[in-house]
Amino acid sequence: MHWIDPDSLPEVAGILERFVLNPHGEVDGFVMKAKQSAVLVHTPPHMDRELTRHVSPGDKISVRGVRPRGAKLLAAVSVTTAGGREIIDEGPDHDREHPKVKHEPMSVQDRVELSLFGPKGELRGALLSDGTVLRIGPREAGHFAALLARGAKVAARGDGLQTKHGRVIHAREIGPDPERLKPLKKPKPKDRKPKHGHDEDAHAA
Template sequence: MHWIDPACLPETRGKVVLFLLNPHGDADGFILQHAGGTQQQVHFPPHLGKQIARHIAPGDSVRVRGVKPRGADLVAAVSLVTKQGVEIVDEGPPHREHGPKHEHGHRHEHGGEPMDVQGEVVMPLCGPKGELRGALLEDGTSLRMPPHAAAELVEYLTPGVHVQAWGQGVKNKSGCTVDVHDIAELIDEEAGLEV
């Protein structure tokens, strides 16, 4: 999005709650909490992840300028300003010589380790154009899947639904994400609910 002038975009302010990771373990967004307590997903391209991680940590106040896709509560960031006043602007991806995948360790190239997670969905997660791509669980784990799969599984990605998901996952100091292969709704046996 380097062709967009960030100064012409609306500004959103809030505190970073947690980072979101892509299946390679790179930060590609965060959850922003507004002054009123509402939360919103902020997406940024993975090539900004390391720079953002150097200057922004969970709990920090930030200002974000970006675009909001139709039908999604998301800001696709074009620029971010840290609490120290450092401005991070998306100037586009770096020039590729051998492709970005070579800088990752072998574990990330294979999509992480097998994981089995469960929890309550607190918000859907979207791609930069607003397409549904997964969900955030109450413990901060993000569930990721291709948009076509997410569209078919929307009932599992709705806030308040308790799910169990299996897939290849990556966990590091920035967060945890699972590239979902299978997902199921958990039914509370104590409530007497039947399938």
């Protein structure tokens, strides 16, 4: 159960526009339209089943949550449907595991619609204009923040999934266009050959 009482938090109402996916294909947030502006809402993956069972794009909803510093994000503690059903973050089951899915190589080239953040405000990727969710680890994302900003042109290659809620790509390479992709993680240096030492001298003796 979340340690914050939802009733103590301000309520933001709007229309759910689309779900946001994590690299495992689970819903871990959504975009809703509130007062003519898009609001990014983060929800923990263990709320996936309840959310997708009771709300759909186009539904009126309200969210109670907290806003981390330095990010345009609402980290939800509870989501209430138009019918009054309250979906509360009760915390994950101890034995909960990510779903087993098969990723495929995928690539994308598009414009950034929204930057995506984790619950503490850490940059985690971008939602692109075609609806693709581009995911990047928070350590790597900081180095490519300009490419993940709203309006930026970005291209990426990585491991992808196509689900009923949309497409998600966990990027392995990223750049401003397909011709200038850079790997997100530097390759590990190859093992160096041992320097000449006593062992080699002993074999030579």
